Amino acid sequence: MGTRMRLFEQQTLKRLGVLLTVSVCAWAQVAQAQSGADVLRQIQEAARQLNYVGVYAYQQGDHIESSRITHQFDGKHEKERIEVLDGAPREYLRTDDEVQCLLPEQKTVLRERQRGDRFPGLLRIDPKSIENNYSVSVGAVALRVAGRHCRPIEVVPRDSHRYGYRLCADTESSLLLKAQMIDERGTVIEQIAFTQVTIGAEISDAMLVPAWPTKDWLTVRTQHQKIDLAALGWRVNAPPGYVSTSEVTREFADRKRVHQLVLSDGLATISIFIEPYLPERSEYVPQGAAQSGSVNIYGVRVANYWLTVLGEVPASTLEQLAQSIQYMSVASPR
Template sequence: MLVCGVLAGGGALVRPAAAAPQPAAHAVPATSADDIGRLADSPAQLLAYIQAASRNQDYEGVFMYQQGENTQSSRMVHVVDASGERERVETLDGQPRIYLRHNDDVQYLQPDRKIVRRDSRHTVRFPGLLQRGPAQVLGHYKLKVLDRLNREAGRECRVVLLEPRDALRYGLRLCVDTQTGLLLKEQTLDSARRIVEQVSFSSVRLGKDVDPARVDSSWDTGDWKVLQPSMKPIDLLAQGWRIAMPEGFKAILEVARQIGPASGGAPHVVSQMVLSDGLVAISLFIEPYDASRHRHPPAGPIRHGAINIYGRRVAGYWLTALGEVPIVTLERLANSARYIAKPPAGAAH
């Protein structure tokens, strides 16, 4: 299945995210006041504050990812030193998977297979929030800071809502630490405000209570196989594709990937476009149609909690749209795609 092949290197990823420029880092002030409440009248500053809190302070803890009846727990350590950001995330359920990041240098470790997958693109992860700058987000979401305070992981947090302005997006309910601005809990809500997915810290330590040594890998990977992603920039428009973006989404990445076979067969090249509205991301994968490979998933929608998938055949290609958005958004994107074949070289006009 294409989606599994592309995401297989993710290991400890809790959700798909776009490789995107990060908002500029700003120091997170140490306060004893509720800065979340104070910034309630300045939505852009509040979003920037939450994002900066995930990047510019030391913290470690265990977080739980829940989707329906499925849960996954992971341990995270994040430290900031003279060399920049360093982060380690390790799954605590099933086979161990370790995510290591030093600024934009990323490694995914699979100890059971002695494999290291390298990447040079930092993706947005919990407790990070923004794919792009706050201004783009607020064009499509309304931000509300509620009066009530909650407690998560033993810490007081303020409830913040990001409500979509249309039916193309899910909403988010956040609980933000009142002392530091760190995101402690994130819930994805459908149009009826039902929770379709959530990720939250069950325990967390901050500041001087964090041991920087815990960010290092405990595995000796000297003799492991290192896999480097095979990607190159492409221009889908120049290749003959005409794709209408859902309202508010912009293309932020277009690449060709070489995907290894899931079971037998030869590797094949997949084109990928990543779109974002500033808060969430959508990936559109395009590959030559193969009847034996594209029986699963079938054409049409597949729902998996907040992550939806929509497949469709266009000319001699198979398109797969994937993202944490309502299925109508993926359907609109995939059904807008048209392929205009180029005339053969030297053909008469």
């Protein structure tokens, strides 16, 4: 009987193996039929339109930080709660693109608008544009992340002005489970991944309530207004494939006003901060290049302004951009 049982097990495993092979092949054929833009769009839609709750870990260099995310979609609106589990306690509450950052030690709520590329979101612009700057390919063999099968996706830059990415999206739902940023040497310089996740479960409103009562806390709204930097005299030659996604002036508590220009190719982002140059200040980034984890930084003085250019892009891209920025004084209207 034992022999017959082993034979039955072998036949069953063989049959399951055939079924698994057919399933993987079919999935690979479907993936190959999709364009890179389709695959990335599915990931973005899954991040917005699914209910999910889980814990993810973010690693940059030696720094690792874990957070718990609870995301709800009711068919029209998104609601989300992110609890940072390491370091100083803080939470992020989001409704669509409005975000509240809760700082219990200061009893303060910071209100701002949310970017769409926060994990497990990915994109800032139309994914069709991304294919001009990256080649996107889907692997034929499923991997596993957080106990779930996911399809590996290679996003390879077409030039030296951006890093590459390795993604893994859930095979059932397309939710992004893992993302790695890869430099020109093939080294992972930043990664974020779920360590545990439940997709499609019911998310009650009680799960989105903050851990602290905030009724009497100070509320601070980030002040900014849209501007036209070109009209103000600035000439910025964006690296190939990057476009302006935001031009604003931000006002801080000490009434200091800083212009900010955000450039993006859909995945990578560069920020340029422009402020009046004050010789007595010591907190400027040193002239030239610096690095903090995966973020490269370049400081440069242009006319009577100090520019801080930073982004998760190659240092050479930032240097070329920073050195090419020009300022032409605009005459005041009489």
